[in-house]
Amino acid sequence: MSEIIHTQLGYLVPSTEKPIYIASEGGSEAKLDISAQFTPHAVSIHDARDSDPAPTLDREGFILVDHGTAVEDFYDDAQIRNVYEQEAADLVRQTSGASRVVVFDNTRRSDATSIRGARNTREPSAVIHNDYTDDSARQRLRDILPVDEAEARLQQRFAIINVWRSIAGPVLTTPLALCDATSIDANDLVASERRAKERIGELQLVTHNPGHRWFWFSAMARDEAVLIKTFDSSLGGRARRSIHTAFTNPDAPADAAPRESIETRTLAFFD
Numbered sequence: 001m002s003e004i005i006h007t008q009l010g011y012l013v014p015s016t017e018k019p020i021y022i023a024s025e026g027g028s029e030a031k032l033d034i035s036a037q038f039t040p041h042a043v044s045i046h047d048a049r050d051s052d053p054a055p056t057l058d059r060e061g062f063i064l065v066d067h068g069t070a071v072e073d074f075y076d077d078a079q080i081r082n083v084y085e086q087e088a089a090d091l092v093r094q095t096s097g098a099s100r101v102v103v104f105d106n107t108r109r110s111d112a113t114s115i116r117g118a119r120n121t122r123e124p125s126a127v128i129h130n131d132y133t134d135d136s137a138r139q140r141l142r143d144i145l146p147v148d149e150a151e152a153r154l155q156q157r158f159a160i161i162n163v164w165r166s167i168a169g170p171v172l173t174t175p176l177a178l179c180d181a182t183s184i185d186a187n188d189l190v191a192s193e194r195r196a197k198e199r200i201g202e203l204q205l206v207t208h209n210p211g212h213r214w215f216w217f218s219a220m221a222r223d224e225a226v227l228i229k230t231f232d233s234s235l236g237g238r239a240r241r242s243i244h245t246a247f248t249n250p251d252a253p254a255d256a257a258p259r260e261s262i263e264t265r266t267l268a269f270f271d
Contacts, residue, residue, distance in 0.1 A: 061242030
């Protein structure tokens with residue numbers, strides 16, 4: 001497998017209209033619906049395993065960690081609820097230095113129609129995006145916490161951090177591309193309406209910037225996890241978000257197994 005992948009990623013075409021992103025539901029035909037235009041741009045995606053120093057949450061906005069799990073079956077909701085959510089919360093707490101971590105969402109994905117149909121999972125998100133705007137991140141906190149606690153927490157630093165991992169074999173076919181937060185300009189990010197079955201929120205889609213530095217972690221295995229910071233309220237120089245996307249790996253073996261993954265979203269609070 002090459003250390004650098006040369007491919008194309010689809011960037012948002014600027015428009016005067018606010019894009020609308022309609023989140024898919026699980027199943028074999030799961031797919032995104034977006035009222036926007038995208039155009040492909042050539043990019044080089046570097047293997048972050050070779051980076052020295054290695055990426056960090058507060059500099060690039062993402063980090064790879066070794067992380068074993070006691071979960072035997074990631075399609076068992078009871079194991080996710082009773083075992084994995086605590087593992088993920090502990091991992092985010094230890095890695096970020098947060099004083100408290102609350103898990104609030106789990107999403108399983110596969111790039112195989114047959115697996116999505118059998119498991120009712122979603123497709124990989126092949127759109128360059130960041131999960132939250134400043135407004136939607138704060139609203140998400142209010143949605144999850146009791147009113148009094150939410151207002152108190154909004155006065156202190158908090159972050160939203162995703163834990164992403166393979167739930168089967170190594171991820172070869174549609175891995176994640178992650179953009180170094182220090183290469184992102186605020187003008188690259190476009191607030192876009194996100195419509196889901198249960199609520200309407202906002203995310204950020206991304207216009208092209210030739211200065212973006214893209215990375216991936218080759219052949220991610222089940223005992224590894226990537227933490228992705230999708231929001232940080234701190235204005236003190238830390239990475240505040242990390243844009244990312246799934247991409248089709250042109251160097252994947254023809255007989256590579258489909259991707260199966262889970263992303264767990266957490267609120268991380270700092271005293």
